[in-house]
Amino acid sequence: MQKSIDISGQLRASRRRENIAGYVFMTPALLFFVGFVIFPMGMCLVTSFFNYTMTDFTFIGIQNYVEAFNSPIFRRAFMNTLRIVVVSVPTVCLFSLWVASVTYDMNDRYTSFFRITFYLPVVMGSVAIAVVWKLILRKDDGILTTVLQMLGLNLQPRFGWLGSPSTALWFIITILFTTSIGQPIVLYISALANMDHSLVEAANVDGATKMQTFWRIKWPQIMPTTLYILVITTINSFQCFALIELLTSGGPNHSTDTIMYYIYKVSLDAPYRYGYGSAMGVLLAIIIAIFSAIQFKYAQTDNG
Amino acid sequence: MDRSVQKVTVYRVVCIILLIILVLLFMFPLYWMITSSFKNGPAINANPPIWFPGAEHRTLDNYHTIMQRPIWRWLFNTVFICGTSMLFTCIASTMGGYALAKKKFTGRKLLFSLFVAAMALPKQVILIPLLKQMAFMKLSNTLWGVILPTVGWPFGVFLMKQFSETVPDEMLEAAKIDGANETRTFTQIVLPLVKPGIGALAIFTFISTWNDYFLQLIMLNESRVQTLSLGIAKTMAEFNINMGPLIAGAVLSAVPILTVFLIFQKYFTRGITMGAVKG
Structure with a gap:
């Protein structure tokens, strides 16, 4: 027993070792994270206060933000984005919860069959999805129009499904839906399968109805998953871009412009207004943060 | 009843x-x-x-027509981007995730919050500044312009932290007492235990990088650096009337990644569900 060891010194040495080891292990991740996520985020914030184009870089304060708020195109893009979010988030959540609750207690093979099927559109990638829907929705001779005609329904608008402001956004929402439910279904299946089933059984013994069991026993248990799904679906819907770029290019007449698509247009088409684009990017980030915060708040009070 | x-x-x-x-x-x-x-x-x-x-x-004409394009070049580019991103992401995230979970260094909590907060922010809003940054670094129109930001995305670190939490502290203590240094502890004890996590992360990164159309679109402008899906997308206007070759191209762009998904879907599913725990 050597009591003479300087314990505090030893502790300090071990803490220092932990610090060094910790940061050495963190170095690769930090390098990429700071260099290619944090730094550009900072740059986004900074350039949003500048009139920044190919030829110009002058500080203009909050002028870009003022312009965004006053721009009817931005407002329209915002409303379209909001419409996508408001329609797709609840439908995606409810639909995937339904699919998961029907399939989660099946034989493993069937469960993974359904899981894979609904995941396929996500994996196929936006480009393949866009191409096939372009084919299906083609004006006059696409299969949707011809099948409807065979049923005696001449529903196609004059400029085609994607060429008419009244239908274009709805088809974007539908296609987005097919590519959005894969992940929520996987998450819900795993949440339902990992539930505490003894509670469900106890409720059944006590004669609870199916509805009661669901809302009182199962729902609170899958609440964290629901919250996560709400947040990721909201973020994904807010960022809807690829389908728009590939299918409608924001048209006809800006009826399918979303914030993300508009940012892209403003920044990468002449006159390349990076500053203005960055300001709208910051606004989008703030809007998403607000939405996520509301969902967290709501989900927590709902739970407690 | x-x-x-x-x-x-x-x-x-x-x-x-x-x-x-x-x-x-x-x-x-x-x-x-x-x-x-x-x-x-x-x-x-x-x-x-x-x-x-x-x-x-x-x-088979549609396939013959689309094969006139540099399909193999595009395929190579795509696989290179996805493979390299996957490799780097796995290395950086496994090390970082382990440090965040098991090393009690100063600033650990703050760093972790930063990673989580960044994950909740929309990835796409940083793409425009990234474009300027890549131009400044002379990486415009190179595959690295896509790879580097992909590796920087914090999801991997987050996922691997979750997995590293499951490594029992007693094992790490025992290794320390046996005189194993940090590198040995990491490679001989931690790595084998988090291997399933690395598998999940690898396949998840590969697939999501393959499908990250927006990043490819803004970073890669020239045909020689384009990816399969981007190259096909660029032919869209051209095959507007006769869509045949475009559809064949879409099939070619989807088949490789669908195959990868079907083979590894078990790991993939695990990656998604692990990422959500305590999300």
Whole structure:
């Protein structure tokens, strides 16, 4: 027993070792994270206060933000984005919860069959999805129009499904839906399968109805998953871009412009207004943060 | 009691029938894409539609036409981007995740919050500044312009932290007492235990990088650096009237990644669900 060891010194040495080891292990991740996520985020914030184009870089304060708020195109893009979010988030959540609750207690093979099927559109990638829907929705001779005609329904608008402001956004929402439910279904299946089933059984013994069991026993248990799904679906819907770029290019007449698509247009088409684009990017980030915060708040009070 | 059992069964049967109809609807675009890619010009948009193309409608011309493009180059670019991103992400995230979970260094909590907060922010809003940054670093129109930001995305670190939490502290303590240094502890004890996590992260990164269309679109402008899906997308306007070659291209861009997904889907699913725990 050597009591003479300087314990505090030893502790300090071990803490220092932990610090060094910790940061050495963190170095690769930090390098990429700071260099290619944090730094550009900072740059986004900074350039949003500048009139920044190919030829110009002058500080203009909050002028870009003022312009965004006053721009009817931005407002329209915002409303379209909001419409996508408001329609797709609840439908995606409810639909995937339904699919998961029907399939989660099946034989493993069937469960993974359904899981894979609904995941396929996500994996196929936006480009393949866009191409096939372009084919299906083609004006006059696409299969949707011809099948409807065979049923005696001449529903196609004059400029085609994607060429008419009244239908274009709805088809974007539908296609987005097919590519959005894969992940929520996987998450819900795993949440339902990992539930505490003894509670469900106890409720059944006590004669609870199916509805009661669901809302009182199962729902609170899958609440964290629901919250996560709400947040990721909201973020994904807010960022809807690829389908728009590939299918409608924001048209006809800006009826399918979303914030993300508009940012892209403003920044990468002449006159390349990076500053203005960055300001709208910051606004989008703030809007998403607000939405996520509301969902967290709501989900927590709902739970407690 | 009897009645309620029967009611449940009826409800279930209705649900399953509905589900099967939905599955057919979901499979239809895939089916339509694959069959259309083998149809000749008039058959593609025939009225009435040709559901099952017979020999007289079939052709390989669409594939011949699209193969005139640098498809192999694009495929190589895509695989290079996805493979390299996957490798770097796995290395950086495994090390970082382990440090965040098990090393009690100063600033650990703050760093972790930063990673989580960044994950909640929309990735796409940083792409415009990234574009300028890549131009400044002379990496515009190179595959690295896509790879570096992909590796920087914090999801991997977050996922691997979750996995590293499961490594028992006692094992790390025991290794320390046995005199193993940090490198040895990491490679001999931590790595084998988090291997399933690395597998999940690898396949997840590969697939999501393959499908990150926006990043590829803004970073890669020249045909020689383009990816499969981007290259195909750029031919969209050209094959507007006769869509055949474009559809064949879409099939070519989807088949490799669908194959990868089907082979590794178990790991993939694990990656998604682990990421959500305590999300």
